[in-house]
């Protein structure tokens with residue numbers, strides 16, 4: 001867990017050895033304490049260097065240990081002892097110094113960083129704060145404003161930025177450990193008092209209170225209802241107003257309030273869920289670590305609409321040659337200009353050169369004959385997509401993978417019109433595709449494991465969080481969205497307003513409530529889908545649209561809104577009104593209030609006061625209930641996959657963990673009881689009927705979300 005060696009006859013080299021990230025587990029802390037004691041007591045040793053094995057200094061505390069009781073030596077006294085020692089200690093940072101790893105570097109008297117190293121205090125992203133002295137030492141070293149920014153955002157910084165800020169003493173392109181040993185030899189006998197950061201006085205700006213107020217406001221705006229950044233601000237205030245000995249106590253008190261909070265549990269769950277989601281597995285036994293992806297050097301995109309353009313940018317940014325195809329010259333030219341503009345802006349922001357040389361634009365499918373993979377991103381119309389896939393089958397070489405960017409159509413039906421169904425897979429990007437991190441990789445029943453592995457690995461190369469899902473209408477994300485949206489519109493019928501529902505959801509933590517989100521996405525998309533699926537259309541009496549369709553409750557209000565040409569932000573009117581088409585400042589619209597009042601009186605609905613609690617329960621429990629059905633149906637392999645989809649694709653607040661984790665935190669018994677209650681009140685809404693899996697889990701004593709998988713006996717998986 002820590003290796004001790006004597007190098008250059010007088011330098012103790014302590015190497016943390018806890019792969020993969022040398023996390024400070026109890027065993028590592030124990031070994032470090034022993035090694036430091038040995039170094040400080042050995043008269044031959046004049047200096048110490050601390051480094052990490054395999055080119056990684058340290059990824060911080062072992063997050064897996066947070067769930068259990070503290071074992072082994074606590075970190076704070078160990079770090080204090082390193083700083084107080086009479087022999088110079090040099091940190092040799094390669095790879096990462098994060099969280100407790102960064103705090104370890106802060107107590108070392110000197111720091112050498114490799115030029116590719118990254119440093120940061122990401123504790124806030126895990127719902128806690130840097131409680132091994134980080135909130136007390138960093139402000140003393142770099143000042144309050146810079147420390148506040150790093151601690152409240154958890155941002156990673158480069159070695160160069162750390163040098164500028166005064167966190168590291170030297171950046172090297174050579175082996176950091178060897179450089180640190182030479183540095184340590186030169187530091188012997190130099191006075192250490194000015195190198196003990198906890199002894200420094202925090203440089204305090206004259207307007208401290210005003211500064212803290214501004215940062216508090218910013219944090220509250222960015223992360224509504226999230227506790228950890230606010231606690232970080234209080235801890236940094238202590239660094240400015242208290243001596244170290246008192247400040248560290250304050251830090252520890254604040255940590256105690258966060259450590260066992262639901263938010264910390266949720267955020268730590270998200271950390272592991274994100275990593276679990278990449279580990280796809282099929283009932284056949286094929287999985288992420290036994291299926292080799294193909295190497296993709298060239299790709300083609302069909303369709304340069306909003307989605308197609310975003311996908312081209314994502315691919316080019318990942319260094320892949322892209323041929324973009326459109327059907328008409330004018331569309332091709334517009335798409336080309338937009339893609340080039342997007343790539344140039346993106347490159348400027350990242351300080352790199354735009355990879356325009358990777359792009360080719362064409363009107364001819366014939367140009368695709370040699371590409372490794374095609375992503376079709378044409379209009380969401382099955383007949384059109386089938387025609388494209390038939391053409392691709394003829395044009396592309398037999399080994400080319402054919403992917404469809406559909407948000408819910410049957411991937412297997414598309415595979416069926418090709419000569420290579422095993423090479424067909426869905427790649428459901430989220431709009432805007434070059435910004436949104438989520439990718440649903442939709443596995444058809446005939447998609448080969450190599451095809452799935454390739455799509456998953458391509459997603460990773462593009463910087464996406466990829467989740468493998470089964471093939472059913474809407475897949476995971478959009479299938480779950482339906483009951484959520486339905487509940488929101490039913491609540492409108494019953495007496496709520498769009499602003500009330502949005503506010504309840506935003507107070508819960510969503511960046512945008514359901515109606516503001518729909519206005520942003522465009523209301524016409526859903527309207528077209530409802531028309532295509534026969535739920536609405538010319539046969540429906542526009543004056544008296546029925547409130548039941550296909551044997552269940554149906555709310556026609558969204559169709560009525562669209563019939564007035566109100567398609568959301570792009571038309572300047574939707575559930576809200578905007579200053580102009582494309583405007584973003586949503587204001588309640590009296591016309592919508594009128595529409596709701598007229599609607600309720602036409603159907604003799606007595607509006608009632610609806611509480612925020614009911615809004616949250618009906619929208620979110622219906623959402624999770626569909627998640628349980630998705631697990632039962634084998635469309636998602638585990639609850640973590642569903643949660644990751646909602647976190648990265650639908651703005652579910654991270655500090656709530658995702659819909660499935662949230663249900664587990666509320667308590668499955670309670671979720672079941674509320675769903676039964678609402679289903680009794682609304683028997684014509686099948687989505688409110690508790691799913692058999694939910695009932696089963698409750699009957700099994702509501703096990704933890706990580707073990708639900710053991711209780712799911714899927715007859716057949718769609719994965």
Ligand SMILES: CCC/C=C/C(=O)SCCNC(=O)CCNC(=O)[C@H](O)C(C)(C)COP(=O)([O-])OP(=O)([O-])OC[C@H]1O[C@@H](n2cnc3c(N)ncnc32)[C@H](O)[C@@H]1OP(=O)([O-])[O-]
Nearest residue numbers: 020021023059060061062063064098099100122131132275
């Ligand atoms: C008093 C306390 C005060 C201090 C608090 C802290 O320090 S809080 C901590 C503050 N630190 C952080 O928040 C840093 C969190 N870590 C990271 O940000 C990234 O892992 C990385 C940048 C270090 C490496 O990225 P990468 O893409 O190269 O790799 P990857 O991300 O795929 O991970 C590989 C494997 O390592 C696992 N694992 C990783 N870290 C930890 C950990 N600390 N612990 C345990 N496990 C950890 C990870 O789960 C995965 O396991 P799997 O799935 O193979 O079983």
